Amino acid sequence: MIPEFTLNNGVRVPAISLGTYRAKDGEEAYRSVLSALEQGYRSFDTAMFYFNEVSIGKALRESGVPRSAVQVTTKLWNDSHGYEKTHKAFEASLERLGLEYIDEYLIHWPLADDEYLGSWRAMEELYKAGSIKIIGVSNFMKHMLQSLMAQCEIKPMIDQIEFNPQFQPNSLIAFCQENGILAEAWRPLQKGALDRAPIPEIAAKHGKTNAQAVLRWLYQRGVRTLPKTTHKERMAENMDIFDFMLDEGDVAALNEMNTSVRTAESPDEFVFMGEKLIEKFRGQGYPC
Template identity: 45%
Template sequence: MKEKTYTGQPVITLNNGITIPALGFGVWQVEDLKECENAVTKAIEVGYRMIDTASIYLNETAVGNAVNNSGVGRDSLFITSKLWVQDHGYEKAKSAFQRTLDRLQMDYLDMYLIHWPFGDFLGGWKALEELYHEGRIKAIGVCNFTVEKMEELKANSTIIPVINQIELHPLFQQKELQVYNQKNNIITQPWSPLGNGNAGLLDHEKLRACLNFIQ
């Protein structure tokens, strides 16, 4: 599989050497499949090259339709999905991954993440490691892992996650976790960086001062 290129996109290099676009388009809470497909189609049209979905979002099929009909080559797109808690455990994770591929209509994933650190997430991680070595996933990581859960994973695995995707915005900075990730060469990838549209954040005087300064 050749190295991916993202023309005109700032990129981040992961600890396994691959690069990803610095900015991605997520589809959390977009459950209407047509709406999701249209949104992803438009996102790709305006230049997004990283699309983030998850099995629990119930819209992987719409994402796959949009990607496959976009006219943009698969080698120029970075697709992420996530393993849900009920699919933790080695065998269940392997089956869940295949279902995700089927819904996305793809034969590999760029990145697959463990969505939450509950249940037998260690068994799930073992499955992800195996799928990574088989070349069916280009990068594996986690979401919403605390320092304690990261340490538990590190003590029971052979691959360090490339990313820990966490809630992160000016009103919720999780500085200890950010420092931990940085020390362990793990990228901190924020979700809801604008506080999920929280008016208290968007109207915050310090944020408005920053915006006024930029303008």
């Protein structure tokens, strides 16, 4: 089974959670969750902006797995920052998922302003009321975490950030670890582009696939990962990383791959609202 990390509020979370970005709402997202549950996944990462909360919630409810045995993460989208909008957006996500509480709720992007402080206040209230079990942020850089932590009552339990061989935010990871914030690695598999040296050699040495070598490296770096796949065989592959250990040389060689080039936008500049996509999904409960 998948080992767990313990958060700063005592809640335990599986070291691997299934990513669902671009798992299409409907049959694809629904079947992915059911397949993953069969494989042993117990944690799922979605967001309002993935437009698949409805199918993911439906699969979780219909799976027969007790609610208390599964965890779902969803995220506050950029058009809903601020105290009141956050309450409204949270209720809308809850309704789409068809659940009575959300395990992990994150501010998806900081938007490089202080609007997220109002959102955080709303999230603290929802946390105290038991409607959210874990509150956190995503794409927050060190200075944003510092600003939030200086002004909040409850400090974040999680920061979900890009982390893969190509982009390794080492000082942010160290800051999170020093401050009891669990880092979650998004795009851990670089969208499947993992054939650059030395990944294949390290994988072959351990009789593992490239994806397994990289996911194991991230685990040994002390972060939680969110590999996304809609394929059953890959789900099994991506969680089969707990029966081997990379040695110091392997870890150092993978650390050396860092180019400090992101595969996506910098949180300092990202202000995307996604109006066109939101428009497409309007009428299906999106946006809030």
